[in-house]
Amino acid sequence: MGVITDEARSWANREYPRFxxxxxxxDIAKFAHATGENNPIHFDRExxxxxxxxxxxxxTLFPYVIRMHxxxxxxxxxxxxxxxxxxxxxxxxxxxxxxxxTSVEFGERIVAGDVIAVEKRLxxxxxxxxxxxxxxxxxxxxxxxxxxxxxxxxxxxxxxxR
Amino acid sequence: MSALPEVGTEAxxxxxxxxxxxxxxxxASAWLLHRIHYDTPFTTxxxxxxxxxxxxxxxxxxxxxxxxxxxxxxxxxxxxxYRHLAPAYLGDTLECGGSVTRADDEGVEVELWARKPDGxxxxxxxxxxERR
Numbered sequence: 001m002g003v004i005t006d007e008a009r010s011w012a013n014r015e016y017p018r019f020x021x022x023x024x025x026x027d028i029a030k031f032a033h034a035t036g037e038n039n040p041i042h043f044d045r046e047x048x049x050x051x052x053x054x055x056x057x058x059x060t061l062f063p064y065v066i067r068m069h070x071x072x073x074x075x076x077x078x079x080x081x082x083x084x085x086x087x088x089x090x091x092x093x094x095x096x097x098x099x100x101x102t103s104v105e106f107g108e109r110i111v112a113g114d115v116i117a118v119e120k121r122l123x124x125x126x127x128x129x130x131x132x133x134x135x136x137x138x139x140x141x142x143x144x145x146x147x148x149x150x151x152x153x154x155x156x157x158x159x160x161x162r
Numbered sequence: 163m164s165a166l167p168e169v170g171t172e173a174x175x176x177x178x179x180x181x182x183x184x185x186x187x188x189x190a191s192a193w194l195l196h197r198i199h200y201d202t203p204f205t206t207x208x209x210x211x212x213x214x215x216x217x218x219x220x221x222x223x224x225x226x227x228x229x230x231x232x233x234x235x236x237x238x239x240x241x242x243x244y245r246h247l248a249p250a251y252l253g254d255t256l257e258c259g260g261s262v263t264r265a266d267d268e269g270v271e272v273e274l275w276a277r278k279p280d281g282x283x284x285x286x287x288x289x290x291x292e293r294r
Contacts, residue, residue: 027191030187030190030191034192034220035188035223035224036178037227059226060230060239060242061226065191065192065193069192069193072194072195079195082197082208082209083196083197085195096209098218098246099217099218101243101244101245102218102243103241103242103243104242105240
């Protein structure tokens with residue numbers, strides 16, 4: 001018995017609106033502090049330049065910040081009770097989500113002042129029987145490019161609904 | 163330039179015990195609005211968890227930091243993947259470590275993990291480093 005309806009299934013290969021984020025030194029410093037970074041290349045322009053970067057450089061997993069803004073930067077009435085954005089996922093019998101697998105390949109580093117575009121696609125959706133009922137896996141692909149059209153990162157992310 | 167480590171070499175373990183403030187800062191910096199990382203009544207009463215959850219992506223960052231502080235001078239992080247096996251809650255300590263699983267002319271591959279002191283692995287990962 002499947003829990004993925006035809007309506008939900010029609011979301012496969014859906015492409016979401018392209019999202020752009022102007023990455024500031026402030027954005028980078030917030031994420032760096034939040035993750036306990038202390039390397040001055042994330043906070044101090046001179047230190048970053050001395051290390052060979054054009055400006056303050058973002059930690060490698062910073063693309064995550066950009067894709068979260070792409071999904072969740074919506075009016076509060078477009079959020080579920082649990083705070084997650086409601087327009088982001090197909091209609092499923094359960095909205096209780098947990099993070100599954102994440103896989104990221106890195107290209108050019110992100111530095112302050114970059115304009116990073118993220119293109120997002122629902123790659124596939126499938127279900128498995130879990131110990132406490134059906135689990136639905138929703139797999140997203142993200143492509144991040146900078147203002148010069150250079151590839152910054154490719155990410156594949158699976159969210160699990162139970 | 164120092165050589166990259168051989169297969170079997172282990173990373174220095176990094177121990178992390180994120181506070182409620184750390185969890186909030188991570189949510190805020192990423193605009194991650196999911197209540198299970200900052201709203202204790204919702205998390206315990208509505209979702210039935212014993213406490214606030216340490217974000218999976220924050221654990222992913224901890225794994226990347228463990229690997230990059232170990233190998234980053236000699237090699238560039240080319241890719242990383244990670245997945246979550248068990249929940250980690252506010253107050254939990256995570257011991258983050260790794261070891262080299264493959265070494266060749268291009269670089270090294272490592273496996274990574276975050277585990278609680280009782281041995282429960284919460285997140286496992288793999289990363290590829292390219293020689294600089």
